[in-house]
Every structure is written in structure tokens, then in C-alpha cells.
Amino acid sequence: MRRRTEWRIFWRTVVGRAYPRVIGLQRERSWVFFDVALPLLQVTAFVYIYRAIQAPPEFTGFVVLGGAMSAYWLNVLWSMASQLYWEKETGNLQLYIVAPTSRMAILLGMALGGIFATTVRALGVIAVGTLIFRVPMTVTSVPALLAVFVLTLVALYGLGMLMSSLFLLWGREAWHLANLLQEPVFLLSGFYFPVKALGFAVALVASFIPITLGLDAMRQLLFPQMMEGLKFLPVGYELAALSVLGIVFLALAHQALRFFEDLARREGRLTLRGQ
Amino acid sequence: MSWEELSIRTEGLTRVFRPKRREARGQRREIVALDRVNLAVERGELFGVLGPNGAGKTTLIKILATLLAPTSGRAWVAGVDVSENPWEVRRHINMVSGGESSGYGLLTVEENLWMFSQFYGMQSGEAKRRIKELLEVVGLADRARTKIYHLSTGMRQKMNFARGFLTDPEILFLDEPTLGLDVQTARTLRAYIRDWMDRHPDRTILLTTHYMYEADELCDRVAIIDRGKVLACDTPAALKRTLQREAIFRLRVAALADPKALFQGVTGVHRFTHAARDGCVELDVVLGDENAILAVLGGIQRAGGQLLSLEKREPTLEDVFVRLVGRGLGSGEGAGA
Numbered sequence: 249m250r251r252r253t254e255w256r257i258f259w260r261t262v263v264g265r266a267y268p269r270v271i272g273l274q275r276e277r278s279w280v281f282f283d284v285a286l287p288l289l290q291v292t293a294f295v296y297i298y299r300a301i302q303a304p305p306e307f308t309g310f311v312v313l314g315g316a317m318s319a320y321w322l323n324v325l326w327s328m329a330s331q332l333y334w335e336k337e338t339g340n341l342q343l344y345i346v347a348p349t350s351r352m353a354i355l356l357g358m359a360l361g362g363i364f365a366t367t368v369r370a371l372g373v374i375a376v377g378t379l380i381f382r383v384p385m386t387v388t389s390v391p392a393l394l395a396v397f398v399l400t401l402v403a404l405y406g407l408g409m410l411m412s413s414l415f416l417l418w419g420r421e422a423w424h425l426a427n428l429l430q431e432p433v434f435l436l437s438g439f440y441f442p443v444k445a446l447g448f449a450v451a452l453v454a455s456f457i458p459i460t461l462g463l464d465a466m467r468q469l470l471f472p473q474m475m476e477g478l479k480f481l482p483v484g485y486e487l488a489a490l491s492v493l494g495i496v497f498l499a500l501a502h503q504a505l506r507f508f509e510d511l512a513r514r515e516g517r518l519t520l521r522g523q
Numbered sequence: 524m525s526w527e528e529l530s531i532r533t534e535g536l537t538r539v540f541r542p543k544r545r546e547a548r549g550q551r552r553e554i555v556a557l558d559r560v561n562l563a564v565e566r567g568e569l570f571g572v573l574g575p576n577g578a579g580k581t582t583l584i585k586i587l588a589t590l591l592a593p594t595s596g597r598a599w600v601a602g603v604d605v606s607e608n609p610w611e612v613r614r615h616i617n618m619v620s621g622g623e624s625s626g627y628g629l630l631t632v633e634e635n636l637w638m639f640s641q642f643y644g645m646q647s648g649e650a651k652r653r654i655k656e657l658l659e660v661v662g663l664a665d666r667a668r669t670k671i672y673h674l675s676t677g678m679r680q681k682m683n684f685a686r687g688f689l690t691d692p693e694i695l696f697l698d699e700p701t702l703g704l705d706v707q708t709a710r711t712l713r714a715y716i717r718d719w720m721d722r723h724p725d726r727t728i729l730l731t732t733h734y735m736y737e738a739d740e741l742c743d744r745v746a747i748i749d750r751g752k753v754l755a756c757d758t759p760a761a762l763k764r765t766l767q768r769e770a771i772f773r774l775r776v777a778a779l780a781d782p783k784a785l786f787q788g789v790t791g792v793h794r795f796t797h798a799a800r801d802g803c804v805e806l807d808v809v810l811g812d813e814n815a816i817l818a819v820l821g822g823i824q825r826a827g828g829q830l831l832s833l834e835k836r837e838p839t840l841e842d843v844f845v846r847l848v849g850r851g852l853g854s855g856e857g858a859g860a
């Protein structure tokens with residue numbers, strides 16, 4: 249009985265917290281410019297560099313895919329990692345805590361809502377990018393591609409959940425931290441070039457950010473011939489690594505939430521003073 | 524009354540805030556926000572916590588609502604220890620604060636309320652029906668489809684108020700629910716609180732306020748709190764009865780230079796407060812015997828004051844507070860009748 253009630257609350261919470269993100273997409277239209285046009289501009293710059301140095305046309309595809317996936321990284325940084333901190337500032341966090349619901353459900357709702365909204369953006373970037381630049385793609389295996397994509401998102405948003413409870417504790421510095429992480433990850437994860445170019449050791453370290461492995465695997469599946477000499481690891485390894493990352497990040501997030509919630513409750517940091 | 528029938532109980536509840544290192548340079552003083560508070564609130568009570576700003580009201584509610592850990596002492600809500608089992612406590616409670624700014628600006632009033640209802644696992648249909656009802660009650664029905672970033676502060680507060688009742692909690696914490704609202708709205712909300720309690724005799728509300736009128740009109744029992752300490756706890760009538768032997772006069776006096784020095788050497792004046800109002804001074808004078816009013820009038824005359832009006836009045840909770848603390852609540856009648 250109690251178990252059933254708990255599950256009901258869990259799933260209703262997920263849907264409830266995802267809702268503002270889904271509906272926000274439709275109500276706040278400015279994202280079309282900021283989240284599709286701006287990344288495309290960045291992509292365009294790289295495309296012209298590659299063309300100028302007469303790189304093969306597949307490189308255009310690398311960049312378009314990277315541009316699309318960068319939307320997820322931004323979403324995780326700004327709408328997952330720093331989210332609990334914002335929620336505290338706006339007074340929502342205390343209402344989440346007081347409610348008889350799971351914090352993981354709140355974060356999962358945020359993640360699913362964010363994934364939905366970001367996928368619309370990413371598809372926008374891919375559609376416009378492939379149209380304009382005529383990217384030569386060959387999908388080798390749809391199931392493998394889907395698996396890589398889903399596992400990348402699970403691991404990435406798991407990392408986001410973990411970061412959100414850390415950021416909650418760091419308070420105002422969270423914003424600076426997110427800013428600090430944004431650009432280096434673009435570089436390290438190989439958003440605009442195959443990550444192997446950075447060398448095996450750097451790529452291994454960068455694999456800590458799930459997008460690194462995800463991008464590499466997706467590029468292998470979409471541009472098999474070109475990636476033959478540029479791949480970091482075989483797709484199978486990358487799939488396995490992504491699964492491990494996903495499980496580890498989610499488990500750590502769950503523990504971290506408990507730990508930091510208790511700590512914040514003791515230190516009086518779950519709420520704003522005087523509210 | 525056995526312990527199991529108590530909705531809320533605290534035992535030596537204490538919370539100390541240590542200034543953060545960054546802020547501490549000026550003062551390394553600890554703030555004792557709650558100081559060994561013992562309270563027992565029975566099921567079905569509308570219990571008021573009355574005290575000035577900084578008294579510790581919000582700190583008390585945060586601890587009871589599992590948002591803050593006590594430094595020492597214990598608290599039980601619905602029979603469950605808030606420190607040992609906060610998850611269980613949350614099944615029984617809801618909370619609204621007067622100053623809160625919760626919700627998502629892009630969502631409408633009804634969408635925001637619906638979202639919060641989902642965190643309690645409410646069925647959507649049921650939630651929507653209740654939201655409609657509650658928005659009628661708080662006078663926000665015509666704004667149900669308005670995005671909340673278009674709402675005034677007062678309207679947001681009404682929405683939050685509705686959120687508290689939406690989930691039909693067993694124990695509801697209201698932290699200064701009428702703070703800063705206009706008189707009419709405050710009255711509507713108070714009427715609803717009273718009505719809800721009448722319709723649900725097994726529910727409990729703990730309400731904090733610094734409006735003495737609100738505590739007096741609304742609450743079954745009131746704890747008067749200042750600087751983290753509970754100074755008295757009883758029904759409003761019983762609290763006021765403690766002043767029955769005294770006589771209280773309200774005087775309005777013009778052209779009074781120094782009200783503080785007014786009654787030096789005047790016998791029979793137990794205490795008095797003064798406030799500037801509309802260009803004159805309003806004095807509340809508490810006398811041991813009402814005949815002492817003659818000496819008071821003499822004192823005013825000697826100080827060159829000009830008496831505009833004189834009225835004997837019934838004691839209020841403010842008077843009780845002044846007797847206990849030696850100063851006023853500092854709120855005037857902001858939410859007065």
C-alpha cells in the first residue's frame with residue numbers, strides 16, 4: 249500500500265516537474281534564436297575553417313553533430329547543475345523538501361523536461377545544419393545509434409543531478425562554476441573535432457564527461473569510413489563505459505542528495521534567511 | 524491529553540545560528556534564535572505564535588517543517604520526531620510563508636498549483652477541482668489563467684495561501700500568512716482559516732504573526748515569543764485576564780515635546796507606550812488603579828501638552844506583550860480590524 253503510494257507520488261512528481269520545461273518551450277519563443285541560431289553560427293565558423301583547409305566533407309558532419317550535442321551540455325550546466333541553487337533562491341526548494349516526495353523524482357522531472365526541450369533544439373540544429381551544409385551521412389545501425397544516444401543522456405543527466413547537489417552547497421559560486429566549466433568541456437569533449445585529436449590520455453580524462461564517449465560513438469556510427477582512423481575506442485567499449493558512468497552518476501547523485509540535504513538542514517542552508 | 528493526541532510537541536527546542544566566517548569579522552556573536560522552547564499543540568487547535576520581527580517564529584516553523592535541524596532539544600509533529608524521521612513528518616504537513624516567491628513565472632496560477640499538488644501525488648482531476656474552489660475563496664478565480672510573472676505580490680501570496688490548503692494537510696504551518704496584505708484581503712484569508720478549521724475539526728494549524736489583532740481574533744491559543752523564548756502561552760482571553768486588575772487608557776495629546784519624560788515621579792503609572800500619529804502623540808497608559816488618571820492628566824498639563832481625547836479601553840494582546848517584554852510589538856495595527 250505504502251509502496252504504491254510512493255510510486256504514485258514519484259511519477260506524478262516527475263510529470264509535474266517536467267511540465268514547466270515542456271510548456272516553457274512553447275511559451276518562450278526566444279529559444280529559437282538563442283538555442284538554434286547561435287549554435288549554428290558557431291557550427292558555421294568551424295565548417296568554413298574545415299572547408300578552407302580542404303578537410304573531407306565528413307568533418308562538416310562532425311561539427312553539426314557536435315553543435316547539436318552541445319545543447320545538452322548547456323542544458324545540463326544551466327538547467328540541472330545550477331538548478332537547485334536557483335530553486336533555493338526563488339523559494340521553490342523549501343517546498344520540494346517539505347513535500348512528501350523524492351528529490352530524485354524532482355531531478356528526474358527536471359531532466360526529462362530538459363531533455364525534451366533540448367531535443368527539439370538539437371533536432372533544429374541538425375535539420376538546418378544538414379540542409380545548409382549537405383552533410384553526407386550513412387546510418388550504420390539505428391538501434392546502436394539510439395542506444396548510444398540514450399545512454400549518453402542518462403549518464404550526462406546523471407552527472408547533472410550529481411552536480412546539482414554539489415552546486416546547492418556552493419551557493420553563489422555555483423554560477424561561476426558553471427561558467428568556468430562551459431568552454432573547456434566544449435574543447436575537451438571534442439564538440440567540433442574527433443576527440444582522439446587531443447591524444448589518448450586527454451580523451452580518457454575527458455571521458456568523465458559522458459558526451460565525449462557519446463559523440464565519438466555516434467560519429468563512428470554515422471560516418472564509419474571517415475572515423476576509421478579517428479576513433480577513440482570501439483563503439484562497444486564506449487557503450488559499456490557509458491552504462492557504467494550512468495549507473496555510477498545516478499547512484500552518487502542519490503547519495504549526494506541525502507548527504508547534502510542533511511548537511512544543509514543542519515547548517516540552515518536549505519532556505520533563504522528570513523523567508 | 525496524552526502525547527499521542529498532540530499534533531505538535533517541542534521539548535527544550537533550541538536553535539543557534541553561528542555567523543558565517545565571512546560575515547563574522549564585525550561580530551562573532553552567536554544568535555540564539557530559539558531558546559529552550561516547550562510547546563504542546565493539540566489536534567484540532569488553531570495555535571498562534573505571536574512575536575515581533577526576529578523573535579524566532581520562522582525558525583520554529585522551519586524546524587517543525589523539517590527544513591532546519593534543531594541545535595538541541597526535540598520536536599514531534601504528528602507524533603513523529605522531526606530529526607529522526609523527517610520523511611514521515613512530510614506526509615502530514617504543508618507550509619505557506621507570507622513572504623515567499625515560489626512558483627514558475629511562465630506557468631499560470633492554476634498550472635503552478637497543479638504542479639505542487641503533483642508532489643503530493645494528488646489526482647489531476649481532483650486537484651483541478653480543488654484549485655478552482657480555492658481560487659474562488661481567495662478571490663483569484665479571474666486570474667486562474669494568468670501567468671504568475673504578471674501577478675502582484677499580494678496575488679502571489681493568495682495563490683500560495685491556496686497551495687497550503689490544496690493538499691488538505693493534517694497539520695498546516697502558516698508563517699505570517701497575511702504579511703503586507705491589504706486589510707480586505709487579510710480579512711478574507713482569516714475568515715477562510717477559521718472556516719476551514721470549523722469544517723475540519725481534526726486538523727491543526729500553527730500560525731505565526733506579529734499582528735496582535737490576528738492572533739487575538741483567530742487563535743484558540745497563543746504563545747507569545749520574544750528573542751527565542753516563549754514568555755506566555757494561553758487562550759487570548761486568559762492572557763488578557765492577567766491584566767484585569769489594571770486600567771488602560773488611550774490618550775491623544777498635541778504639542779508634547781518629550782513623551783518619554785512625561786510620567787517621571789507620577790505614582791500609579793505601571794507602564795506606558797507612545798507613538799507619533801497624525802501630528803500628535805498617542806499614549807497607551809496602564810494604571811494600577813483608574814483613579815491615577817488624574818495624576819496623569821496633571822503630568823500632561825505640566826509638560827505643556829494639549830489633551831485631544833481620552834478613552835478607557837479593554838486590554839489587548841499588545842498590552843500583554845508590553846507587560847511581558849517592556850516594549851511594543853512594533854507593528855501597530857497593520858492587519859487591524
Ligand SMILES: Nc1ncnc2c1ncn2[C@@H]1O[C@H](COP(=O)(O)OP(=O)(O)O)[C@@H](O)[C@H]1O
Nearest residue numbers: 516521522540554556576577578579580581582
Ligand atoms: N540562517 C540564519 N543565519 C543566521 N541568523 C539567522 C538565520 N535565520 C534566522 N536568523 C536569526 O535568528 C533570529 C530569529 O529569526 P526568525 O526566526 O526569522 O524570526 P521571525 O520569523 O520571528 O521574524 C533573528 O535574529 C535572525 O536574524
Ligand SMILES: [Mg+2]
Nearest residue numbers: 522580581699
Ligand atoms: Mg519570520
